[in-house]
Amino acid sequence: MSHSGAFNPFDMARSQFDKIAESIGLDAGTRELLRSPMREYHFSIPVRMDDGQFKVFKGFRCQHNDARGPCKGGIRFHPQETVDTVRALSMWMTWKCAVVDIPLGGGKGGVICDPHNLSPREQEQICRGFVRQIAYDVGPVTDVPAPDVMTNGQHMLWMMDEYETIHRGRYPGWITGKPVGMGGSLGRTQATGYGAVYTLREALKGLKIDPKNTTGSVQGFGNVAQYCIELYHKLGGKVISVACWDQHDKASYAFRKKDGVDLGQLRSITDRFGGIDKVKAKEAGYEILPGDTWIEQDVDILFPAAMENQITGESVKKIGKKVKVVVEGANGPSTPEADAVLHERKIFLIPDFLCNAGGVTCSYFEQVQCNMNYFWDEAEVLSKLDHKMTSAFHAVRELAEKKKLYMRDAAYHIAIDRVASACRQRGWI
Numbered sequence: 001m002s003h004s005g006a007f008n009p010f011d012m013a014r015s016q017f018d019k020i021a022e023s024i025g026l027d028a029g030t031r032e033l034l035r036s037p038m039r040e041y042h043f044s045i046p047v048r049m050d051d052g053q054f055k056v057f058k059g060f061r062c063q064h065n066d067a068r069g070p071c072k073g074g075i076r077f078h079p080q081e082t083v084d085t086v087r088a089l090s091m092w093m094t095w096k097c098a099v100v101d102i103p104l105g106g107g108k109g110g111v112i113c114d115p116h117n118l119s120p121r122e123q124e125q126i127c128r129g130f131v132r133q134i135a136y137d138v139g140p141v142t143d144v145p146a147p148d149v150m151t152n153g154q155h156m157l158w159m160m161d162e163y164e165t166i167h168r169g170r171y172p173g174w175i176t177g178k179p180v181g182m183g184g185s186l187g188r189t190q191a192t193g194y195g196a197v198y199t200l201r202e203a204l205k206g207l208k209i210d211p212k213n214t215t216g217s218v219q220g221f222g223n224v225a226q227y228c229i230e231l232y233h234k235l236g237g238k239v240i241s242v243a244c245w246d247q248h249d250k251a252s253y254a255f256r257k258k259d260g261v262d263l264g265q266l267r268s269i270t271d272r273f274g275g276i277d278k279v280k281a282k283e284a285g286y287e288i289l290p291g292d293t294w295i296e297q298d299v300d301i302l303f304p305a306a307m308e309n310q311i312t313g314e315s316v317k318k319i320g321k322k323v324k325v326v327v328e329g330a331n332g333p334s335t336p337e338a339d340a341v342l343h344e345r346k347i348f349l350i351p352d353f354l355c356n357a358g359g360v361t362c363s364y365f366e367q368v369q370c371n372m373n374y375f376w377d378e379a380e381v382l383s384k385l386d387h388k389m390t391s392a393f394h395a396v397r398e399l400a401e402k403k404k405l406y407m408r409d410a411a412y413h414i415a416i417d418r419v420a421s422a423c424r425q426r427g428w429i
Ligand code: GLU
Pocket: 072, 073, 074, 075, 096, 144, 145, 146, 147, 148, 149, 176, 177, 331, 356, 357, 359, 360, 361, 363
């Protein structure tokens, strides 16, 4: 699940954008504005490590566009982080917030580091150091971070504390994905995975497929993947294979049980980064296969819910004959070459920035609740989330049907149109 050498997510995000900009006849000025982040910050974060040595970590924050509202998006901790990945992800955040029609723009941050090898204290220092570098360039009405790959509620809380210390006040609406009870929203942890399955439920209805008669294969076993599986199982579906990264072997494996994986049991043998214990899984009767076999499984539904660049021009050829739906829980999992094949094979795609928008939608609810200082119960949060995701899904699907568009292209049409129109109404272009 690592990046292959030549892959550049920013090139990919731009090529997706250019294609739609061309087809909707977007003017040259707007194209230029939307092809790059409006602002970006590169900085060094010095940290005294537990052994007393100083180490300097490289951090980025990209603010792609804030015409529709403050920039919004996660901060990732990843050893292979690059500024181009963060640029691409910030751009996808702009489209994500626009397609679900929440009043936020797009941003993303990243730190080149591997939390597997960092103590909690060292991670706290990176979080606080990150905020010290950008505390005056972000804020509740300018740029609002959240968790992402290998960051969680605790990281957000350390960041919030640092921000509030610098600004001498309480600003819980500045950062989302905080722990419940510390300004977090109930349902936020489940939101991305559940949101993806709300869209899957609607897609299956349209395809006249009963979820109870379907099986799935999942790539990833982090937060997004786990809650995808949880809700998909509640709908009656059966996941037969889960692939994840093994930090010890520096390789990924697929854990397969043909009569269905037991989510609770897998969770009980998984570390906090979504790595499943191979020995214990074997004892529990799982077949252990190479990680890239997740895509070849004889299933109806594929859930890429890990990293970008996983369904490529090459790997797409291995997708089994039975596959009918691809549910993109991850950001940027499929390349344009793979898209061409999925489209041609008439596999129904729920594109990433629509499919995984549940997380940011719930972040928006978290901000709203923080602003009111009044918190909803979980059922209320999830029902609002379901409503938002379901209506966004239907708007995209209706446009796709009406104009005979691939689902990703239809989602882009709606999102780009909303963002371009906000830029125009503000008189920017
Ligand atoms: N990191 C998540 C995403 O990629 C959530 C962002 C947010 O809540 O702001 O959508």
